[in-house]
Amino acid sequence: MxxxxxxxxxxxxxxMLEAFDETKTGVKGLLDSGLDKIPEIFVRPSxxxxxxxxxxxxxxxxxxxxxxxGRIQVVEQVRSASEKWGFFQVVNHGIxxxxxxxxxxxxxxFNEGDVxxxxxxxxxxxxxxxxxxxxxxxxxxxxxxxxxxLRFSFPDQIRSEELPLSCRESTVEYSNHVAVLGNNLLxxxxxxxxxxxDHLNKLECAKGRRMSMHYYPACPEPELTLGSxxxxxxxxxxxxxxxxxxxxxxxYEDQWIKVEPYPGALIANIGNFLQLVSNGKxxxxxxxxxxxxxGPRISAAYFLSGPYEENKVYGPIEELxxxxxxAIYREVHxxxxxxxxxxxxxxxNLGLDFWKI
Ligand code: OGA
Ligand code: NI
Numbered sequence: 001m002x003x004x005x006x007x008x009x010x011x012x013x014x015x016m017l018e019a020f021d022e023t024k025t026g027v028k029g030l031l032d033s034g035l036d037k038i039p040e041i042f043v044r045p046s047x048x049x050x051x052x053x054x055x056x057x058x059x060x061x062x063x064x065x066x067x068x069x070g071r072i073q074v075v076e077q078v079r080s081a082s083e084k085w086g087f088f089q090v091v092n093h094g095i096x097x098x099x100x101x102x103x104x105x106x107x108x109x110f111n112e113g114d115v116x117x118x119x120x121x122x123x124x125x126x127x128x129x130x131x132x133x134x135x136x137x138x139x140x141x142x143x144x145x146x147x148x149x150l151r152f153s154f155p156d157q158i159r160s161e162e163l164p165l166s167c168r169e170s171t172v173e174y175s176n177h178v179a180v181l182g183n184n185l186l187x188x189x190x191x192x193x194x195x196x197x198d199h200l201n202k203l204e205c206a207k208g209r210r211m212s213m214h215y216y217p218a219c220p221e222p223e224l225t226l227g228s229x230x231x232x233x234x235x236x237x238x239x240x241x242x243x244x245x246x247x248x249x250x251x252y253e254d255q256w257i258k259v260e261p262y263p264g265a266l267i268a269n270i271g272n273f274l275q276l277v278s279n280g281k282x283x284x285x286x287x288x289x290x291x292x293x294x295g296p297r298i299s300a301a302y303f304l305s306g307p308y309e310e311n312k313v314y315g316p317i318e319e320l321x322x323x324x325x326x327a328i329y330r331e332v333h334x335x336x337x338x339x340x341x342x343x344x345x346x347x348x349n350l351g352l353d354f355w356k357i
Pocket of ligand 2: 231232233238287
């Protein structure tokens with residue numbers, strides 16, 4: 001292509017994105033308009049589509065950990081899963097399944113509810129604590145994802161009156177429960193690193209309330225797009241609730257492994273900051289969501305992302321550094337990192353390479 005045609009293509013794409021964004025009704029709005037082909041802005045480049053054909057989908061599963069088993073056994077399973085997979089599912093985690101169901105239903109009701117109500121929340125304004133949009137990185141990514149998200153980010157407690165009425169109660173209820181589970185998991189992860197149980201909590205890994213509630217509508221051409229581009233999470237730990245519709249995949253030993261939806265289970269995955277403070281012992285692993293003819297897939301990601309407003313500095317934990325295992329990362333300013341992450345596309349994969357010594 002000549003310079004002029006590339007420029008023209010970029011202008012056309014920007015206009016298409018803007019026209020879509022201005023509808024403020026997201027991917028769900030497109031689907032409701034009755035389309036049978038996905039718009040070009042969602043179509044992945046042909047190199048990516050042919051690369052897909054090289055994956056074999058081995059029949060293995062991310063570890064499932066029963067949190068009601070004996071402490072020593074649980075800590076050992078958490079250690080092994082965090083080192084090898086960076087991902088595990090938990091059962092008997094103490095959150096009643098009705099709370100999980102209500103949370104999923106709340107997200108569904110918001111997305112399938114009154115369009116004008118959704119438009120009120122549709123925004124890309126960084127100053128808003130609660131916002132709804134199709135892809136926070138719509139204008140910075142190369143390909144749009146088949147997903148609408150309602151996201152909130154509060155430095156401390158949730159201000160519930162700022163949440164949409166349709167999912168307010170269910171979200172606050174779930175978030176209160178998941179915060180407790182988050183603390184429990186941080187204790188297990190601390191022990192799994194050979195540290196005192198309160199070590200990660202003392203680092204304030206659990207501070208802040210940040211959640212992304214995703215709605216992945218059914219997709220007429222799922223092989224051409226993705227629900228979520230491959231990425232690692234910018235947090236210490238993510239706890240993910242998913243409904244029964246498949247889609248989440250984890251990159252393990254050069255293959256994509258499906259994360260089976262189990263009723264009542266929750267998924268935990270190590271984020272970039274836990275990889276950093278654990279000095280690479282625990283892995284923050286690439287994952288993605290494929291699109292699906294069946295829908296909607298609904299999920300809620302609760303991020304333990306630390307006191308990001310304070311720009312606290314994090315580096316490898318001293319107790320984990322020795323002569324045999326020297327620090328492999330430099331220190332990182334939390335807020336600077338998150339701001340950088342939000343300013344580029346998810347497909348740029350900020351990761352930790354830049355901070356490697
Ligand atoms: C995320 C994420 C997966 C899902 O929000 O970071 O990876 O299943 N979500 O929605
Ligand atoms: Ni993620």
